[in-house]
Amino acid sequence: TWKASGDLARSVCTVTCKWTYLAHENRWDASYFEKVGLGDLSRDDFFRIGSRVVPAGTALGHGLTAEAAESMGLPEGTPVSAGLIDAHAGGLGTVGTAGDPTRDLGYVFGTSSCTMTTTAEPAFVPGVWGPYHSAMVPGMWLNEGGQSAAGAAVDQLIDHHPFAPEAHRQAKAAGQSLPAWLADRVGGRDVTQLVAGLHVVPEVLGNRAPHADPHRRATVMGLGMDRGPESLLALYLATLCGLGYGLRQIIAAQEAAGAGVDRIAVSGGAGRHPLVRQILADTTGKPVVAPETDEPVLLGAAMLGALASGLRTDAGDAMRTMSRAGVINHPDAEAVRRHEGRYAIFEALQDVAARAKA
Structure with a gap:
């Protein structure tokens, strides 16, 4: 080449x-x-x-x-x-919009999810990979976590619902994916009300971080006899909430080890819908920033090309001048409060599932 x-x-x-x-x-x-x-x-x-x-x-x-x-x-x-590895290139393309790459956690939200956290000094976080020196931002340390299934967990769980085949047909007719079609059905309604009584731990392929247990499996509590579109929508939203709670656990584990962040910089196809970003903000309590570009992985690769060609002096220069923040979803204080109780149930269900696998 x-x-x-x-x-x-x-x-x-x-x-x-x-x-x-x-x-x-x-x-x-x-x-x-x-x-x-x-x-x-x-x-x-x-x-x-x-x-x-x-x-x-x-x-x-x-x-x-x-x-x-x-x-x-x-x-x-x-x-x-x-x-760089693809997710790491995406991290490089997203975490510099605040001017300080240690402020933002890069959350690559696709079929699985990957969390990329940059620190000036090494931080050893139980259940999270790393720290790796210069593995993403040259001269800085990287901790890497994530969820073994994210978008794939959403697909797996909602496809079990009786209304899923009809929903797929309607979404296809509208030229949308089923998750996007469902997200559009929420309108201005309160997500916590739509998922009331329904709780999902979406660990269909185990827990990558922070529990590092590949043998865990998904838990769904609160299913009733409803077989229609509103029940499917609730299952979809509860699954998104579960992913948000899992992300919150990773952020908390890293913060306890000295690798705290102020914001979540999201990339990947699953994070493009504004409702998804708002749910992540409300479930974690962190602002979620979407990069201006639709292709942060390609942007990160372009930054590396700019370094190789001498058009940028270092990675910090490339991130400051080539990446820009787009829409920022701020957590809603009342929604954050309502998610606290659901988060406690999420952790309790995780504990039960960990014991039940035996």
């Missing part, structure tokens, strides 16, 4: 988050590979995985080869940057 100069390079993001590279010490840790019988991977200074590790945004080689440039419609030699 690019004209190589010397040995090929690996991004510090991938080898730190997914392998055993200690970026804060600029070295690999071979102990894990030796312990599991893969010591050959660590031979010759980890040549098989990558001996040369560089920060994201580092220019690689001499840019695009002629063949790659022609296929992309770009000039030969266009700078190529060491990249």
Whole structure:
């Protein structure tokens, strides 16, 4: 893809988050590979995985080869940057809108969810991955949590409802996804009233953070005999509330370990609807900011390209000048109060489910 100069390079993001590279010490840790019988991977200074590790945004080689440039419609030699994992690129594209990346938690809300928290000093949070040095914002630390199923949990649970096939038909006729169609049906009604008596712990694939238990499963309490659209809507909203309460738990666990945040910077298809963002704000008590761009992952990648080409001096410069906040959903004080009781029930149901799995 690019004209190589010397040995090929690996991004510090991938080898730190997914392998055993200690970026804060600029070295690999071979102990894990030796312990599991893969010591050959660590031979010759980890040549098989990558001996040369560089920060994201580092220019690689001499840019695009002629063949790659022609296929992309770009000039030969266009700078190529060491990249980031997709969610991490999205985090880079969202957490800088406040001017200080440590203020915002990046919440990538898609099929699953990923939380990206930036700190100046390392924070060790039980049940949350990291801290990783320079894995997202160069020179800073990253804690990574999330939910094993988010948008997928919504789909899984609402598709069990008797009205779901008809709702899918009506949503398709309107040119919408079923979640968006349901969200539009709320209008100006009070979400906590619509979900009264119905509680969902949407852990269909376990709890990624902060309990780190892959064996947990979803719990639904309060289902009645209603088989119509309002009952389906309530199940959808209660599932969103459950995701919000799970996000609140992650934020609380990180804050207790010294990695607190002021806002949630949301990205991903599931977070585009204003109702979804408002529910996240009300269930967590944090403002939810949507980036101005619809594609923060691509924006984060563009920031890396700007670093590689020299158009931006560092990641802070790129975030300040290339990312902008769009709509901000502020928590409604009365809604936050009403969610407190539901949050207590959510945690109680989690405890029951954890015991019931045995």
